[in-house]
Amino acid sequence: MSGILEIRDVEVTFEVGPLMRRRSILGVAGVSFDLHSGETFAIVGESGSGKTTLARAINGLQAISTGSIRFDEQRIDTLGARSMKPLRRRMSMMFQDPVGSLSPRMKVGNLIAEPFRIHGIVDKNPSVEVPRLLSLVGLTPEFADRYPHQLSGGQARRVGVARAIALNPDLIIADEPTAGLDVSVQGEVLNLLNDLRERLGLAMIIITHNLHVVHHVADRMAVMYLGRFVEVGDTDEIFRAPRHPYTAALLSANPEPDPDKARDRIALPAEVPSLLARPAGCEFHSRCPWVAARCKSEAPDFVQSETRKVACHTPLELGARPPEMEVTQ
Amino acid sequence: MTVLAIKDLNVTFSTEGGRLHALKDVSFDVPERRIVGVVGESGCGKSTLINAILGLLADNGSIDAGSIAFEGEDLTRLGPAKMQELRGQKISTVFQDPMGALNPVLSVGRQMRNIQYRSGRSRSEKDARSEAMLRQVRIPDAQAALARYPHEFSGGMRQRVAIAMALMMKPALLIADEPTTALDATLEVATIELLRELQQDIACSVLFISHHLGVIAELCDDVVVMYAGEVVERGTTRQVFHTPRHPYARRLLECDPARQSGRTRHLPTIPGEVPDLRQRPPGCVFATRCDQRVDACDKVPPDVAVESGHVARCVLAEAR
Ligand SMILES: Nc1ncnc2c1ncn2[C@@H]1O[C@H](COP(=O)(O)OP(=O)(O)OP(=O)(O)O)[C@@H](O)[C@H]1O
Ligand SMILES: Nc1ncnc2c1ncn2[C@@H]1O[C@H](COP(=O)(O)OP(=O)(O)OP(=O)(O)O)[C@@H](O)[C@H]1O
Ligand code: SF4
Ligand code: SF4
Ligand SMILES: [Mg+2]
Ligand SMILES: [Mg+2]
Numbered sequence: 001m002s003g004i005l006e007i008r009d010v011e012v013t014f015e016v017g018p019l020m021r022r023r024s025i026l027g028v029a030g031v032s033f034d035l036h037s038g039e040t041f042a043i044v045g046e047s048g049s050g051k052t053t054l055a056r057a058i059n060g061l062q063a064i065s066t067g068s069i070r071f072d073e074q075r076i077d078t079l080g081a082r083s084m085k086p087l088r089r090r091m092s093m094m095f096q097d098p099v100g101s102l103s104p105r106m107k108v109g110n111l112i113a114e115p116f117r118i119h120g121i122v123d124k125n126p127s128v129e130v131p132r133l134l135s136l137v138g139l140t141p142e143f144a145d146r147y148p149h150q151l152s153g154g155q156a157r158r159v160g161v162a163r164a165i166a167l168n169p170d171l172i173i174a175d176e177p178t179a180g181l182d183v184s185v186q187g188e189v190l191n192l193l194n195d196l197r198e199r200l201g202l203a204m205i206i207i208t209h210n211l212h213v214v215h216h217v218a219d220r221m222a223v224m225y226l227g228r229f230v231e232v233g234d235t236d237e238i239f240r241a242p243r244h245p246y247t248a249a250l251l252s253a254n255p256e257p258d259p260d261k262a263r264d265r266i267a268l269p270a271e272v273p274s275l276l277a278r279p280a281g282c283e284f285h286s287r288c289p290w291v292a293a294r295c296k297s298e299a300p301d302f303v304q305s306e307t308r309k310v311a312c313h314t315p316l317e318l319g320a321r322p323p324e325m326e327v328t329q
Numbered sequence: 330m331t332v333l334a335i336k337d338l339n340v341t342f343s344t345e346g347g348r349l350h351a352l353k354d355v356s357f358d359v360p361e362r363r364i365v366g367v368v369g370e371s372g373c374g375k376s377t378l379i380n381a382i383l384g385l386l387a388d389n390g391s392i393d394a395g396s397i398a399f400e401g402e403d404l405t406r407l408g409p410a411k412m413q414e415l416r417g418q419k420i421s422t423v424f425q426d427p428m429g430a431l432n433p434v435l436s437v438g439r440q441m442r443n444i445q446y447r448s449g450r451s452r453s454e455k456d457a458r459s460e461a462m463l464r465q466v467r468i469p470d471a472q473a474a475l476a477r478y479p480h481e482f483s484g485g486m487r488q489r490v491a492i493a494m495a496l497m498m499k500p501a502l503l504i505a506d507e508p509t510t511a512l513d514a515t516l517e518v519a520t521i522e523l524l525r526e527l528q529q530d531i532a533c534s535v536l537f538i539s540h541h542l543g544v545i546a547e548l549c550d551d552v553v554v555m556y557a558g559e560v561v562e563r564g565t566t567r568q569v570f571h572t573p574r575h576p577y578a579r580r581l582l583e584c585d586p587a588r589q590s591g592r593t594r595h596l597p598t599i600p601g602e603v604p605d606l607r608q609r610p611p612g613c614v615f616a617t618r619c620d621q622r623v624d625a626c627d628k629v630p631p632d633v634a635v636e637s638g639h640v641a642r643c644v645l646a647e648a649r
Contacts, residue, residue, distance in 0.1 A: 016480075046513035047484025138602065145345060149387070154371020173333035179510050180425070182371045182540050183584040194594055209513055210541075212586040216593055236592060253514035255521075255543030257585050259566045263547075270519040271469045272483045 003073075004171055004203045005035040005058065010067035010077075012053050012227075016276070025275040027053040029227035030067070038197060040204040042214040042235065045224030046248065046272060052096055052206045054224075055173045058205070059093045060084045071171070089119050092164040096175040096207075099156045102148040108134075108159055109144030109168070115166040133162040140189055153180040161189055165196060173205045174195075178213060190217050211254045215239050223247045226275065228281050233308035243315040244306065245288045266322050282313065289322035290314065331398075332502050332534040333359035333382070338395035340374075340381050340558075341414040347607045351377045351612075352558045355395070356632075359502065364528060366534040366545040366566070368581065369555030370603060373539050377558075379504055382536075383420065384412035400501060415446065420498040425507040427491035431479040437463075437490055438475030444497050462493040463529075466523060489500055492524065499531050506538045517541075521548045542585050546570055551638075554578040557603050557614045564639030574633075574641040577615045613643070 012028040028050045035041050043051050056062035057318055058069055060076060069077040076087060092115075095101035112133050113126040131141045137158040148156055157180060164172055172193065178186040194217060197204055208214060214221055215235060221245060222232040231244040242248040249266040254261075268287045273279050279286050285295040295313060302309045340352040352374045359365045367375050380386045382397055384404065397404040399420065404412065416422075424430060432440055441459035441566055442452065450458065456475065463471035466489040468482075479487055488508060505524070509517040521544060528535055539545055545552060545566070552569040554562040554577065562575040573579040579600045582588070590597065601618035606611050610617065614625040619626070625644045631647040 044513070046516060047511050049513075140602065140605065141568050142346060142605070150342075150344065152372035152376065157371070180371065180507065180540065182373075182581065182603070183542065183586065184581060184597075185371050186540070186601040187584055187586070187598040190596055191598065209510070209512055209517070210586075212543075214584050216596060231625065250514050253518045254587075255518060255541065255547045257542035257546045257570065257582065259546045259547070259570050265518065268515050268519075270467055270485065270489075270516060272485060272516075274481075274483065320332065 003034050004037050004071065006068075006070040006073075007034070007058070008032050008068045008070075010054070010057060010069060011065050012057055012062060013065040023276060026227050026278075027275070028057065028064075031224075031227075031229055032067075033222060033229070035171075035203050035205065036315075038201045039201050039220065040197060040206060040218045041166075041195075042208065042218035042221040043224055044205045044208065044211065044214055044221065048223040048272070048275075050227040051224055051230065052175055053227075055093065055175050055205065055207060059091060059173060060088065061093075085119075089115075089167050090170045092167065092169040092172050094160050094164045094172065094177050095100065095175040096179070099148055099151070099153065102156060102159060104148055107144065108146050108148070108151070111148075111159060112162050112166060115159075115163055119167060121167070129166070133166055136165070136187070137162045154182065154185050157181055158185070158189065158317060161192065165192075166201060169202060170200075171203045171205070175206075175207045176209070177206060178208065186213070193217075211251065223250065226273065226278060228283070228311065229309070230311045231309065236279070237307060241316075243310040243317040244284075244312050245290050245316060246284050248316055248320070249289075282311075284312075290316070290320075314323065330361040331358045332361050332400060333379075333536070334396075334398040335382075336396045336398070338378075338381065339393045340377055340390060341393055342390045344389070344607065348610055349606045350558060351390070351606060353609065355558070355560050357553050357560055357563050358552075359534045359536055360551075361534060362528075362532055363550040364525070364537055364548055365551045365553060366549035367536065367553045367555060368540065368542065368545055370557065370581075371480075371540075372603065373555040374558040375555060375595065377538075378555075379422075379506055379538070383416055383422070383506065384409065409548060414492065418447070418498050419500050420502045420504065421495040421498065421501065423488075423491050423495045423505045423508045425510050426485040427484075428479060430491045430494065431487065433479055436476055436478055437482075441475070441494055441497060444494060448498075450523045459493075459497070462497055465527065466490070466493040468493070485512050485520070488512060488516075488520060489523070490626065492520070492527070496527055496531055496533070500533055502536045503528070503533055504538075505535060507540070508537075509539070509544060510541070517544065518547075524548065542570075542582065543587055546647070552565065554581065555610075558606060559614050559642060561615065561643070562641045564636070568636060568639040574635050574639070574646045575615075575643045576619050576621050576645070578641075615643075 010031045013024045014027050015022050018025050057064050077100045109130045112130050218235045221235045224228045231247045249268050252266045281297045282295040285291045300311050336356050338355040342349045375514045392405050442455045445455045468474045509520050549566050552566050556577045562578040584597045613630045616626045630644045632640050632642050634640050635646050
């Protein structure tokens with residue numbers, strides 16, 4: 001296995017607020033990880049934790065303020081648009097908003113042929129490629145004549161997959177690839193991505209809120225909170241024994257499809273801190289059931305073992321319950 | 330009492346390739362004070378159903394037959410002005426992306442005041458009510474929050490603000506289309522608990538659309554399962570989740586990755602394709618993908634009541 005992607009200490013800064021009162025916030029606040037060919041890496045974390053921003057930074061769509069990004073051993077965060085273009089062909093991005101990311105005036109057939117045009121690929125015949133790609137994602141050829149607004153959310157998502165795989169990339173970054181899909185189509189899309197991963201040895205980053213999906217598709221995963229990774233490791237191991245309190249709460253919250261299931265949840269206060277006012281010390285302390293005095297002033301370093309990194313002063317032991325056990329229902 | 334009664338609803342879109350029959354003979358009720366979940370294949374017509382109820386079908390769409398009775402009044406016969414009056418007052422909505430419901434250039438307080446334009450309250454009464462509503466959805470420091478703009482809230486809080494706004498006028502019916510998909514599991518659970526609490530408080534009914542079967546199981550009293558524009562099964566959440574009677578409903582539940590006990594790289598799917606909705610098959614709409622198909626399936630299957638309140642549109646449902 002060779003490393004296809006190497007991310008080191010990446011930060012992304014945004015300027016926010018009215019002109020006279022500009023302030024900067026850290027959308028991504030120091031993220032490092034490696035990705036190998038043929039590997040699937042999942043990023044979970046709540047809305048606004050910086051997942052999309054990180055994905056855009058890797059893809060060169062978002063400038064980073066600190067750190068470095070290497071793709072296939074080549075530093076890419078410093079490349080200009082021109083030198084980035086041939087690389088982007090090997091790195092494709094499935095965007096989060098399926099309908100919004102498709103130009104409304106183009107028919108599906110043209111949208112799917114667009115990557116070939118953009119990258120000047122003339123040896124592929126669109127009238128062959130478009131139906132082939134449509135059928136790969138489970139759509140009939142007649143969809144080539146539809147406009148995006150005539151598609152359901154799920155159909156638009158499949159068009160997005162078809163575009164992403166059109167050029168046989170080495171890396172796919174899929175931002176919520178199955179949000180809005182029913183479980184059967186979700187399975188189809190994930191199986192399809194997985195087949196491609198196996199056949200072509202491509203690497204994949206999947207961003208998703210669906211923990212059941214993560215469990216089945218990802219080799220390794222990272223849990224993001226306020227722009228940082230708070231836990232990174234082998235997916236199976238994290239599901240078996242989460243060590244960061246936020247990860248434990250996430251996994252315990254996961255709704256199960258059984259109306260009579262007894263639920264034993266780690267309840268968290270719903271108030272997520274603003275990026276404009278990051279909590280001092282451990283940034284999770286305002287919601288952490290295990291918070292101790294030290295957590296409020298001292299930021300934890302990563303506790304690192306062979307296969308796991310956890311940013312917490314006192315990582316959880318297997319099956320740990322919060323101090324005053326709060327159980328919902 | 331039934332808040333919303335949909336009866337034999339048929340909706341078509343005119344397209345280049347002919348008329349697309351997006352909803353076919355859809356019937357179900359949303360009873361008073363109940364949360365009804367709608368699940369089904371992507372493209373089965375959930376958004377079309379909502380748009381039909383709200384009177385917001387695309388220009389190329391039309392209601393060809395059937396009725397949508399809201400508190401006894403047929404919405405398919407109401408004019409646009411009357412419909413607009415209902416929306417936001419008696420029927421309100423929450424969508425996946427709360428930014429769609431919020432105006433980015435107005436403060437939250439201002440927007441919440443605007444919704445109450447017909448309430449006859451004074452300005453300070455309105456603000457007090459807005460503040461109370463924000464407190465109810467657990468926005469910290471609710472009074473200061475009124476002065477803030479939508480982008481100054483995180484995604485989860487924004488969704489709560491949208492819910493507060495949707496419930497402001499105490500609607501009789503709340504329609505929620507995937508309101509929690511953008512939230513992480515902890516906030517998703519917190520949001521559905523909140524919805525349940527507010528629903529009981531306000532005593533409204535909810536029509537809740539989601540692909541997340543876990544969320545449906547946890548939140549909803551009743552479930553409607555749709556496939557290719559038809560309601561193929563409906564019943565209480567327990568009836569449908571524990572003893573699904575339509576082969577599609579059964580397969581759908583089996584495909585949930587949450588039900589795969591071991592870790593698998595190859596997730597189960599339902600082989601085959603949804604029929605072209607411009608040429609619906611003459612018999613059962615699921616026949617091309619059904620592994621229990623018999624000769625009788627060539628004819629349109631009846632709606633079979635397998636138990637009180639539990640209905641499946643399948644010839645086999647009768648046999649048992
Ligand atoms: N262009 C921008 N200008 C200012 N702030 C931004 C910009 N883009 C993102 N942000 C902020 O950066 C943070 C991270 O946003 P991002 O979209 O990466 O989150 P996310 O984890 O993808 O969330 P979601 O799950 O809701 O998609 C958020 O607080 C967001 O408001
Ligand atoms: N304006 C339109 N013109 C033509 N066809 C349309 C139009 N709007 C929707 N359709 C078609 O009608 C069917 C139902 O679409 P709808 O958006 O209601 O599905 P949905 O159940 O909401 O799907 P999803 O879960 O993917 O959001 C689909 O086959 C879709 O392609
Ligand atoms: S460092 Fe303290 S507050 Fe932070 S996650 Fe660990 S126990 Fe909780
Ligand atoms: S009617 Fe026949 S084809 Fe349709 S779901 Fe029932 S058994 Fe299957
Ligand atoms: Mg995102
Ligand atoms: Mg929809």
